Structure formats: structure tokens, C-alpha cells
Amino acid sequence: MPAAxxxxxxxxxxxxxxxxHSPATTDRDAFxxxxxxxxxxxxxxxxxxxxxxxxxxxxxxxxxxxxxxGAPDNDPRRIGIGLGMAAPTVLAYGTEEQKRxxxxxxxxxxxxxxxxxxxxxxxxxLAALGTRAVRDxxxxxxNGQKVWTSGAHQARWAILIARTDPDQPKHRGITxxxxxxxxxxVEVRPLRQxxxxxxxxxxxxxxxxxxxxxxxxxxxxxxRVAQTTLMNERVSIGGARIPREGGMIGLVADTWRxxxxxxxxxxxxxxLTLWVEAEVARLTGERLRQQLVAGHPGPEGSGMKxxxxxxxxxxxxxxxxxxxxxxxxxxxxxxxxxxLVDFTGRDAGYRYLRAKGNSIEGGTSEVLLNIVAERVLGLxxxxxxxxxxxxxxxxx
Numbered sequence: 005m006p007a008a009x010x011x012x013x014x015x016x017x018x019x020x021x022x023x024x025h026s027p028a029t030t031d032r033d034a035f036x037x038x039x040x041x042x043x044x045x046x047x048x049x050x051x052x053x054x055x056x057x058x059x060x061x062x063x064x065x066x067x068x069x070x071x072x073x074g075a076p077d078n079d080p081r082r083i084g085i086g087l088g089m090a091a092p093t094v095l096a097y098g099t100e101e102q103k104r105x106x107x108x109x110x111x112x113x114x115x116x117x118x119x120x121x122x123x124x125x126x127x128x129x130l131a132a133l134g135t136r137a138v139r140d141x142x143x144x145x146x147n148g149q150k151v152w153t154s155g156a157h158q159a160r161w162a163i164l165i166a167r168t169d170p171d172q173p174k175h176r177g178i179t180x181x182x183x184x185x186x187x188x189x190v191e192v193r194p195l196r197q198x199x200x201x202x203x204x205x206x207x208x209x210x211x212x213x214x215x216x217x218x219x220x221x222x223x224x225x226x227x228r229v230a231q232t233t234l235m236n237e238r239v240s241i242g243g244a245r246i247p248r249e250g251g252m253i254g255l256v257a258d259t260w261r262x263x264x265x266x267x268x269x270x271x272x273x274x275x276l277t278l279w280v281e282a283e284v285a286r287l288t289g290e291r292l293r294q295q296l297v298a299g300h301p302g303p304e305g306s307g308m309k310x311x312x313x314x315x316x317x318x319x320x321x322x323x324x325x326x327x328x329x330x331x332x333x334x335x336x337x338x339x340x341x342x343x344l345v346d347f348t349g350r351d352a353g354y355r356y357l358r359a360k361g362n363s364i365e366g367g368t369s370e371v372l373l374n375i376v377a378e379r380v381l382g383l384x385x386x387x388x389x390x391x392x393x394x395x396x397x398x399x400x
Contacts, residue, residue, distance in 0.1 A: 022075065094106050117160070123149060132395075136148060142215060167395060177224055252348065275322060285308070
């Protein structure tokens with residue numbers, strides 16, 4: 005097996021791509037396709053799937069060359085669920101046919117993905133889900149309801165977990181599928197949020213047929229497959245790479261510098277504390293990404309996501325207080341179904357309201373605290389009386 009390319013070789017390959025497909029004269033889609041085929045999409049993926057089997061950390065080498073040349077990107081915020089959750093799960097558990105079918109259009113942004121996990125009847129206990137998948141010949145018939153589904157109104161595909169054996173305890177008897185969102189049995193309804201927008205949805209599944217060829221992992225092993233998705237989700241939410249004083253803390257710091265009439269001693273002390281905590285979180289995120297180079301994400305991502313939620317809520321609250329009466333204004337309550345969440349491009353009122361969802365999405369803070377306690381700190385698990393009880397016998 006040939007050795008994985010190093011930084012020098014990746015630099016050479018990137019420059020060869022730019023020479024053959026100049027961003028100044030090449031159509032955006034054509035450039036992205038050429039980049040994927042050259043193995044420079046996600047360099048740590050295997051050859052033929054947009055990568056070169058290189059160390060994950062060397063993606064930064066490629067990205068720096070492309071950014072300097074003004075090359076287009078694949079609009080990662082719009083396809084974040086596909087990139088951060090679906091792709092690593094397909095890579096880990098998909099067949100070769102599934103990998104070749106789904107990963108290229110996913111990375112190119114030709115097909116948007118969403119996540120059909122949460123349910124109104126399960127709350128924070130995801131393993132208690134009740135959506136059923138019943139075997140029917142060479143496929144499965146799925147019925148149920150999912151909720152808090154970001155981007156479902158735009159998605160072509162969804163990652164879905166459903167119960168295939170109600171006689172098993174709740175963490176077993178779950179199977180993981182790829183669901184076609186264009187199936188006539190899929191109904192997407194908007195959920196209007198406190199911001200006035202509806203980036204979330206509820207999804208009703210009525211006799212949706214999923215071919216067995218769209219199953220990821222073994223039948224009944226869906227909970228284990230879902231852990232790959234969830235660990236990557238928490239890293240993608242809480243561990244995004246930002247520059248020093250980037251993100252929401254940078255907005256508040258800029259206001260502080262530009263508006264001296266708003267300053268008070270108390271606000272100054274709070275800003276200093278949150279600035280330091282935001283910098284600690286940023287550096288911790290860098291360390292976590294370096295750990296990811298050596299393997300799969302672990303429970304540490306849950307800690308990062310916890311910190312992300314708390315800081316966003318505290319920083320946005322400070323910003324509203326700093327602005328005084330201006331902070332009470334809100335730009336627009338029009339009902340919209342946005343393509344992405346834009347914290348830094350909106351006003352303080354939006355940031356304050358939208359940050360309330362950060363402690364719910366991607367796993368509630370209460371659930372993540374349990375994960376950190378048990379899997380990071382090694383504390384005893386909470387007693388679980390339902391652990392070995394068949395799902396069908398659980399009180400609901």
C-alpha cells in the first residue's frame with residue numbers, strides 16, 4: 005500500500021488542480037467536481053471517495069491554498085448535516101455501493117440531507133423512539149413521526165432510525181436507514197420558533213417504503229450506528245473552527261470598543277470573563293480536532309457542545325444588556341424557512357432568542373452532562389430500571 009501523501013504532496017496536487025481548473029474561468033460546479041475527483045474534498049477519506057487517505061489535519065493545507073486562490077467552496081453551512089453527520093456515518097457503516105452513491109453528491113451540495121432522529125413521544129430519551137419499520141420483501145415499511153428536523157423542507161435524503169423489533173429492550177431492536185425525502189409518504193410541516201422563523205420541521209412518515217439496500221449497518225444494530233452520527237453531530241455543532249475573538253464574543257467586543265457610552269463596571273467584568281471562557285473553548289476545540297486526526301470522535305465532543313450552548317446563551321444575554329433599549333428591538337418577525345442559521349449576520353435580538361435552542365439541539369444539555377459524567381469522568385451510571393425491559397412493555 006502506498007504511503008499517505010504529506011503536506012508537500014498535497015500542496016503540489018492542489019496547485020495542479022488550480023492550474024488545470026482556474027477559479028477565475030471555471031464554472032463553480034465544474035471546479036468542485038474536479039476537486040472531489042482529485043481527492044482534495046476531504047483528504048482523510050479514501051481514494052475514489054473525495055480523499056487520498058491522508059491525515060485529517062492536512063485538510064488545512066489544501067484549504068489554505070484554495071482560499072488564497074479564491075476558489076469556491078461547497079457552501080458547508082447549507083449542507084452541514086450531510087457533511088458533519090451523514091457522511092461520517094455512511095463512511096463508517098455503508099457498503100461500497102452506498103458510499104459511491106451518496107458521498108459525492110453530498111459533498112458537492114447537489115443533495116441536501118436532514119436527520120430523522122428525535123420524536124415527540126421520546127423527549128430526550130432518543131432510545132425510546134416509536135417510529136416502526138416492518139420488513140416487507142426486499143424493503144421496509146416505515147410509519148411514525150419525527151420532530152425538530154432542521155432543513156427537512158430542503159432535504160433530498162435523511163438519516164433515519166426506526167424500531168424494527170419491539171420485543172427487544174429499547175437500545176436494541178433499532179435499525180438505521182437512509183430515507184428518501186421525496187417519497188409520497190413523507191410529509192414535512194414547518195415548526196415556527198421563538199425567532200419567528202421555521203428552520204425546524206416535524207416530519208410524518210406514512211407507509212414510506214425504504215429498500216433494504218438503504219439500510220446502514222446490521223438489522224437491530226441501529227443504536228450503535230447512531231452513536232457515530234451523534235458524536236460527530238456534537239463535534240460539528242460545538243467544535244467549529246473559529247479565529248481568536250471570532251463568533252459571538254467578537255461582536256460584543258466590537259460593540260464595547262465602538263460604543264463607550266454603553267459601558268459599566270459590571271458589564272466590563274462579565275465581558276472579560278466570557279472573553280476568557282470563549283478563548284478557552286476555542287483552544288479546547290483545536291485540541292479536540294487534533295485528537296480526531298487519530299481516530300473517531302469520542303464523548304469529549306459532548307463537553308464541547310455543552311460549553312458552546314452555555315457560552316452562546318450567556319454572551320447573547322450580555323449583548324442585549326449592553327445595548328440597553330436597542331437590544332430589545334427585533335428586526336423582523338416574518339415567517340420564513342431559512343436555508344441556514346446565521347448567528348453573526350443578524351441582530352442582537354435574534355442571537356438572544358436563537359441561542360435558547362443551543363441547549364436542546366444536538367442533544368439536550370441534561371443528557372450531555374450525563375454522558376460527560378459517565379464516559380469522560382468515569383462516574384457511576386444513573387440507575388436504569390428499563391435497561392433490560394422489552395420496548396413494547398415500557399410505560400408510555
